[in-house]
Amino acid sequence: MNxxxxxxxxxVLVGDCAxxxxxxxxxxxxxxxxxxxxxxxxxxxxxxxxxDGIQISLGLWDxxxxxxxxxxxxxxxxxxxxxxxxxxxxxxxSLNNLRHKWIAEVREYLPKVxxxxxxxxxxxREMGPYRAxxxxxxxxxxxxxxxxxxxxxxxxALSNRGVQQVFECAVRTAVNRAxxxxxxxxxxxxxxxxx
Amino acid sequence: xxxxxxxxxxxxxxxxxxxxxKSKYGAEFRRxxxxxxxxxxxxxxxxxxxxxxxxxxxxxxxxxxxxxxxLLPINNDENFSKAVSTAHPLLRxxxxxxxxxDYSNFGTSTLTRKKKAVVTLRNDxxxxxxxxxxxxxxxxxxxxxxxDVDILPESHRxxxxxxxxxxxxxxxxxxxxxxxRVTPHGLEKVPGIFISRMVPGGLAESTGLLAVNDxxxxxxxxxxxxxxxxxxxxxxxxxxxxLIVTVKPVNQRNNVVRSSRISGSSGQSSDSSGSVGYPAITxxxxxxxxxxxxxxEDLESDEESDIVxxxxxxxxxxxxxxxxxxxxxxxxxxxxTVTPPSPPTRPQTRPPSTVSTASFHSQxxxxxxxxxSLSYKLHKDLTLQHHPYHSSNPAMRESNGSLHxxxxxxxxxxxxxxxxxxxxVEEDGTVITL
Numbered sequence: 001m002n003x004x005x006x007x008x009x010x011x012v013l014v015g016d017c018a019x020x021x022x023x024x025x026x027x028x029x030x031x032x033x034x035x036x037x038x039x040x041x042x043x044x045x046x047x048x049x050x051x052d053g054i055q056i057s058l059g060l061w062d063x064x065x066x067x068x069x070x071x072x073x074x075x076x077x078x079x080x081x082x083x084x085x086x087x088x089x090x091x092x093x094s095l096n097n098l099r100h101k102w103i104a105e106v107r108e109y110l111p112k113v114x115x116x117x118x119x120x121x122x123x124x125r126e127m128g129p130y131r132a133x134x135x136x137x138x139x140x141x142x143x144x145x146x147x148x149x150x151x152x153x154x155x156x157a158l159s160n161r162g163v164q165q166v167f168e169c170a171v172r173t174a175v176n177r178a179x180x181x182x183x184x185x186x187x188x189x190x191x192x193x194x195x
Numbered sequence: 196x197x198x199x200x201x202x203x204x205x206x207x208x209x210x211x212x213x214x215x216x217k218s219k220y221g222a223e224f225r226r227x228x229x230x231x232x233x234x235x236x237x238x239x240x241x242x243x244x245x246x247x248x249x250x251x252x253x254x255x256x257x258x259x260x261x262x263x264x265x266l267l268p269i270n271n272d273e274n275f276s277k278a279v280s281t282a283h284p285l286l287r288x289x290x291x292x293x294x295x296x297d298y299s300n301f302g303t304s305t306l307t308r309k310k311k312a313v314v315t316l317r318n319d320x321x322x323x324x325x326x327x328x329x330x331x332x333x334x335x336x337x338x339x340x341x342x343d344v345d346i347l348p349e350s351h352r353x354x355x356x357x358x359x360x361x362x363x364x365x366x367x368x369x370x371x372x373x374x375x376r377v378t379p380h381g382l383e384k385v386p387g388i389f390i391s392r393m394v395p396g397g398l399a400e401s402t403g404l405l406a407v408n409d410x411x412x413x414x415x416x417x418x419x420x421x422x423x424x425x426x427x428x429x430x431x432x433x434x435x436x437x438l439i440v441t442v443k444p445v446n447q448r449n450n451v452v453r454s455s456r457i458s459g460s461s462g463q464s465s466d467s468s469g470s471v472g473y474p475a476i477t478x479x480x481x482x483x484x485x486x487x488x489x490x491x492e493d494l495e496s497d498e499e500s501d502i503v504x505x506x507x508x509x510x511x512x513x514x515x516x517x518x519x520x521x522x523x524x525x526x527x528x529x530x531x532t533v534t535p536p537s538p539p540t541r542p543q544t545r546p547p548s549t550v551s552t553a554s555f556h557s558q559x560x561x562x563x564x565x566x567x568s569l570s571y572k573l574h575k576d577l578t579l580q581h582h583p584y585h586s587s588n589p590a591m592r593e594s595n596g597s598l599h600x601x602x603x604x605x606x607x608x609x610x611x612x613x614x615x616x617x618x619x620v621e622e623d624g625t626v627i628t629l
Contacts, residue, residue: 042341
């Protein structure tokens, strides 16, 4: 994060392969949906958003969920402001892996960075072969609480629902944290104000 | 109410392909219809909305309620077409000014009931909540990525950098350097291009994919081998807006991990290269050992035939052997080689007395000893003279030099020199005769 004059936020998406991390980003940035599935290795995109009249340069890091690229992934973590832990409602093991695998890796490299849990592919709850096996919102919120996430969101990149909300929450979380840190720093610099 | 209901029925009876649209802007409602099969482009629909609601010189955000009751945006041809095709029984449109749009209303479960939506929108218009809102993303741009992981060796990385805008540079510098490659002839040093510096806060540093001392192998598919630093620089500048650079990272920890563990094999290969190098170093040592093997034998054969002088020659020869065995490259050993000449001086004082005793007891024995000594001395000199010509080994040459030094020191000894000349022998004979 830079100062208020030029604000930038770095957001990293992690989670099992094929849960829809890239589709989420593509839907948000270009309002389209990927034609076919192609495993991501390392993708870094930039986009500008406006919040309360302030222009924020949002850096979006797409990572590989596959274990083949597990040693490449740490390069994505430096200077991250917010992490989106993604799982698919149609894949219960991807939700389990958030608490058993992904939160541990993120905390190893980013001990204090805020984390959001994002449920993807919610369109499978209404139609499709995975309907009966989908995880519910309470189950997702339960995991979000266990891993001390700052928030829980649901979205479907395919039907374009909740996508904007995910990144709004991500930016808000990062900006609020930066403001809190700035305030704390000011208080430390002026201990007289406390008394 | 009844009238509007009748209108709706009449519209449906007129054209089954028409989709009724109910549009709301603030407190204003409008009804019209669009063709379900051919709704047209979003741009045309946008203009139609502006005309119907008499909105001019103002940007608005168009949202619609889908069949699940979710408020979704209409902002391109794709979602406009989907909105029209899925509308049932009619398409409900909600229009807001761009700057007043509250995107938190978009998404799942935001329009459970029509009333709730209306109330929410009204509240939003009446009082601006302190809720933080972000606008639609603008200026989307790819920044960097890793590509071609399936066709490159695991120790290489192909990085794609997109330069956004003409004012910002790529953010790294390159330099000349030397890298080591494994060839059929062994390890070879070849010129290479390396990343020398990263601009703080620049594109390359922020992406985290390149580092100082990474070796540049290719630029946009062209190898840099055999090219000058300026040429590589020009290649990068020419492709700066879409640079694809293949590097061999100095840090090999952030690589692809394949199940066959090829990286482990490459490690072993590196070890075998090292082991190949070691025997090459050993071979000269072996050759030296072989030379060393011959020289001591020659010296020992001379010593064995002369019992009386053996004690004198044996010690210097041992020291010369030591100098042969030592590593020529070590200066300390060379210093040690200089020391041996002084110790042999002391032992030489005893053998002459032994010779004197022998002469008193037996004249023939003394004469025989003297003759043997002279003949073998001459042979030794001839042998030493030949050695330098046959051997090109520096260590061997040095040992010959040290032998010469030892012999020179022996010759300078007065008593030893007395034993060599024939005049000395005659003198001893005269004494015995009396």
